[in-house]
Amino acid sequence: MRPVLQATHIEKSFNVQNIRTRALIDVTVDICRAEFTLMIGPSGCGKSTLLAILSGMSSPDQGAVHVGSFNLSELTDEQRDLFRLKYCGFIFQGFNLFPALTALEQVQVPLDYMNIPEDEARERALLALDHVGLSKRKHLRPAEMSGGEKQRVAIARAIVKRPVILFADEPTSALDSENGRNVIEILRATAKETGTAVLCVSHDMRLLSKADRVLQMEDGRLLRDERPNAVSQSTERDVP
């Protein structure tokens, strides 16, 4: 497996009213291309904090994050913005769509900021919406869509730029199980079809079977790092 992102010895703590919380303790992890990686762990164990650091939204107290030839901690804020703009996609638990924009416009926004010509941006946005099965809903605003549809628009917005890494923080928590499964299917397919490294945070244990790789966190530490399907494949091979 080829890692696109390597994080080594990440430490992060927060001070709130003189009480220090160690959110991440010596976390070393890499994320690989074309893999659907699932990160699980109880609430408050540091999953979101790790996601923010891996994507360059916040800086670790210690440790380094390397993506390709970049060392994120050596980049300026502007360079990290540019890094996210060019290489990262995001999906949030709360969808975070723009209330004023139609589905098509939502998906076009990242391309606009990447200075992609209007016509091409529109075409790519339509394709991305089609990919998540929403080409018929392209004129709807978030207020007119269901939760599942909103999250699919958010996925289209994340994948339209063909990111190298796609971060998803509890993308299914606000959805019913059917829509949740649907969303996970799309994320998994994205990893397989485009070679994007997908890192998805969830506490939904039913998703375990879908993951290529499972990272388990607890109290700021990475406890387990497994590839369950690879293991089962090798067992299958073992058993005639």
Added chain:
Amino acid sequence: MISIARKTLLHDWRRFLPAAVAVAFSGVLMTVQGALLLGIVSANALYVTQSSADYWVGFPGTQSVELGRTVPADTAAELYAEAGVSHTEPLLIGSGDWRAAQGGGVSVTIIGIESAADAKGLDRVIPRALRNLLSAPGAIAIDAADAGKLSVKLGDRAEINGRAVELIGFIDGLRGLGGVNVVASLQTARTLDTALPADGGATYFLYNVKRAGEGESIARRLNNRGSPPRYEVWRAGMLADMSTLYMLLDSGAGIAFVFATLIAMLIGAVITSQTLMAAVAGTIPQYATLRALGVPFPRLRKIVVEQAAWVGLAGLVASLVISLTIALLAAIYRVPFDLRISVIAGASGVVLLVAMVACMLAIHRLRDADPASLLR
């Protein structure tokens, strides 16, 4: 490029409405009080603005038209000697004590004007027929609005400085600030106020020029003749502005205006910035989302600036429409309301400044747009 700024503004217009209203409010406040004030104090320049003479010649150093003192009779000769001067006439300003059949004494200003048909003195309010009637000895005219103050009706007799006068007509548009204007012929004025020069001198000499292009050079030549100067020449517009400004400063109204404008500005800036800040604060998650997508901070600032500009523009247009409506109502109800381009431009400039300051303050709120806050 999808304009998030504009689309959000249109979608969330309720959120931005208070800011636009605040901008419009401070704009209207400044415009209306500026126009009202100008309307009131510009009454001090009525003698000039209601006459169609191009140039006025008066006592050197005069600061305001009603403060004119006698210039000697030979001034007229010097004006006639200028080949470019087409028409010249005297104008007298004196004072008197009015007594009607009933009612007590009222001090009045007596304006003596030329009776010739082509006279320019107060010709914007005194039509030819009325001017003709005024040539009768003792004939006077007053602004219709002053009839009550003087307790007279058309055709009534009264006394000024103990001499009989007869009200032969009403004028529309010569209502003074505090005092009452009584218009008479030059001869009548001289008999009513014996302090007025009888030797051919006058408070002012009015003249027009044959070719407009020559006006300034003639005025300059006249102004440089004789030292110490015995008279001074002003363009009519200049004397009018001097008189308005004099009243503005002399009455203290100017200070009141500056003070009220500062208050309007302050209120506008506070309300506008508060509402803009609230609008930004209310959409922080959207800004944080943009940050997460990798949109750099300056582009977020641009969104706020664009929204503030639209809010400012909307407020400005509203302010303009409201101010013009008020000007129309003022004209209908004869309220002195002088809505000049300079007032509109000044108020608009201040209002845009207010919107800009509000925008700067609102931009500070963007610091809260931490993309990591979306991951919790």
